Amino acid sequence: MAMAMTMGVCVSSIFKFSSYNYNNKPVTVAVHKNEKMGVPYNLKEGQSRIFHKLPSGLNMEVIVQKKNKESRNDVENEKHYSLVFVHGSYHAAWCWAEQWLPFFSESGYDCYALSFLGQGESDEPEDTVAGTLQTHARDVADFIHRNIRSPPVLLGHSFGGLIIQYYISNLGNNKLKENLYPELRGAVLVCSVPPSGNSGLVWRYLISKPIAAFKVTYSLAAKGFQSSLSLCRETFFSGTMEDHVVKRYQELMKESSRMPLFDLRKLNASLPVPSVPNLPLEVLVLGANNDFIVDAEGLKETAEFYGVSPVCVEGVAHDMMLDTSWDKGAEVILSWLNGLHK
Template identity: 80%
Template sequence: MSISVSSCSFHFMKPHVFSAVMSGKTNKMRVPFDLKEGQSRIFHELPSGLSMEVIVQKKKKKKHKNVEKNQTLVFVHGSYHAAWCWAQHWLPFFSDSGYDCYALSLLGQGESDEPSDSVAGTLQTHARDVADFISRNIASPPIVLGHSFGGLIIQYYISNLGSDKLKENLYPKLRGAVLVCSVPPSGNSGLVWRYLFSNPIAAFKVTRSLAAKAFQTSLSLCKETFFSATMEDHIVKRYQELMKESSRMPLFDLRKLNASLPVPSVPNCPLEVLVLGAQNDFIVDAQGLKETADFYGVSPICVEAVAHDMMLDTSWEKGAEVILSWLNGLDE
């Protein structure tokens, strides 16, 4: 599934897109994420008038690089997370490697505005919000990275890419996609049922942790759900607080979401896809990882000794380096 893409050229953010919403913004998260050196927080105004938080980190100028990368990475988080989950480690890593990076907070998450509904959106509306950001701010096809349910959103985005001109206007072309510990195309129901039959205790823990949001109050359950056992408790506590503040409303109505699945198939997928999993993932099992990889006709890569939150875990650089190697291969 290769695609021949000419070298890309980027432009900077269009000032008018953000100028109307930059001023007067107040923190929605009572436990704010402090930006790192080289990062900025801007707000992308959607057609609805609501604004999405975007954490930006531009590539660092390399004095001794003969070839300069002209690629943009757009990061999409999953449930109970926001743009900050990428900004902690991966935005500095990839910007230092020569990429302009944009991490989005979906509506109702992080510092983004909340819609009037009881949930943040649907698979379709979240994908359209990502597409709107790309169409108005990124000049050349970017590489998108989606984690967990964010990966499912990216899968829906990909399913809408095609030769139809209307779709092309709504969903700009992508250079590539990285699905990180992604929920498979059929959704999370298969994961739950497999746990029920193979490991009832794990099924109970996952349901209690995520559906009942017990991870927000139990430090040990938060660690077991998202991180490696070696992560220090004070770091888990910090992420636990950020997760709680990030998810002021559910990302989806899961019943309606599962009723809309599986994601439509993508014959002759028009972009390169990397399917990346974690060996110690407590949420997405090996069969779920294989389902996603088979859907795109690629071989999955499973990173050893990391958990579901690969970008925040103690060995976060392992997954980042696999992705960087894959990105470098796109340039060859």
């Protein structure tokens, strides 16, 4: 079952690592004019859309918003690391550009939001699905290696959080002939799929919440959220979100995924994510108390996996970065980021 096409969990670790600097210069990326989404996302002031060419020759969409040098907090404005955002299923780079990129750039961070292949304005691979945990994580790693000078903080939502977990599991992997995964300053998992995948969530819903299980499966696996405004709201947002806002996001989500992000059978066969002894970075696990997809047990599983306490934000739903109270989660992350400087 594909119930967890958009789930979430996040964590914070007690381990830190020293700063590291890449000597390679940022790679020049092309700007494309042909829009792939039938409902294009119009960028906000201060944002730009570039395309990073992957080793495969395919182009990955990146929405960029550099830090505001006249930000509200001049002391915190001189950040030495960037934020890289990765989305989950039925979303693309635009989901970060709506609220969180302006917020964090105003707070002094250079921000980069990626769209995986087959999603948003990125190119499509010659396959029936966009990729695997490995290929998506490698695409993120390639972008970071070629464009970000010092280790960034990686933020992922839903299945994007699972991709980050796979990325983390490969940090310092001595089995690899070369280090394919650049180091990170930290990671934030926002309403993320747990490291074991969605099977535990599915069974818990079937046993304890059969009606909710049917709704979530119909909404995500059968894409029912695309035709029902009320189901779209219930799946991703708070009940107070106005119809016209839900409709706008619904249309963008319809156009965001031209192919599935994963083959879920192959994905489940590759899980759980390998554990990482002596985790070399700090991780924040962030959940939403009104999340219709990821339950408290799923949040707890991810937190325990990394040996940290989860943070559950009150009054927000699964799409925390787009919800009516999007600032609540953003403020929690900002406070955590500021703690990385100490």
